[in-house]
Amino acid sequence: MTPIPTPAPWPYGRTLLVSIIIILGVVALGLVIKNTHTAPIAIANPVTAVHPDTPPDPLATPWSSIPEKLPIFSLADLAGKSTSISTWAGKSLILNFWATWCAPCRQEMPLLAVLHHDWAQRNVEVIGIAYDEPKAVKSFAEQYKIPYPLLVGEQDVLDVMALLGVQTPAFPFTLFTDRHGEVVALFMGELHRPQAELIMAEVELLNNSPPASTSPAAGTTPAAGTSRAALNAARRAIAAGLDRIGSP
Helix, strand or coil: CCCCCCCCCCCCCCCCCCCCCCCCCCEECCEECCCCCCCCEEEECCCCEECCCCCCCCCCCCECCCCCECCCCEEEECCCCEEEHHHHCCCEEEEEEECCCCHHHHHHHHHHHHHHHHHHHHCEEEEEEEECCHHHHHHHHHHHCCCCCEEEECHHHHHHHHHCCECCCEECEEEEECCCCEEEEEEECCCCHHHHHHHHHHHHHHHHCCCEECCCCCCCCCCEECCHHHHHHHHHHHHHHHHHHCCC
8 A cells, every 4th residue: 555645845835824714693803793693614724725727816715605504516436426425414524625736635635544534433424525637536546545435526526616615726625514414614724633633523512412403394304403502602612722723
């Protein structure tokens, strides 16, 4: 087994980015919005790679509005078969968006392999979503024995990113959901163990918390979901915890 390579340091350096928390209903970067709801969290990490064909825009924000629930989408697997994300319904997902040419993406792959191993028995699935040519992704995956499922695409991956509120093809980024498909956090940039452990601890608490039930229509069974209060508390805890941890 060829180890996942450790690339040379990212040539553009670790530019300090401000961690941005998107919150409705609490203080968000000093702005109070009068609402009782806390939206999913986007955190910016200093290390990301922008696609070589993307003109630099230092004022651009890589994300806009992050959805509350993971949208349903389909992408090809390494065999070319169209695979719906609903294949993993009922599991918490760690969706890692990456590319073979992205140095920070390769840096975090050993951590993702560990998360895949450590959380597999707790109903959590790591899924890599590659923005690249299928042939390049398949060759990379075979050479470095990536242990978790991979989906691949080009424009269709960009379309999925847009559904998630990510407007600029900057990699890597990782989206975390609970077992009901609620988006708990979106982490922009290279993921490190302290951030991953913090987020997954809150995801596990959500997964083990008593479910909330929606009001059923006449003659139907109520649908179970995550308690809104528990979800809001988890998002706030992640925001505060990542602020304490800071950038690696």
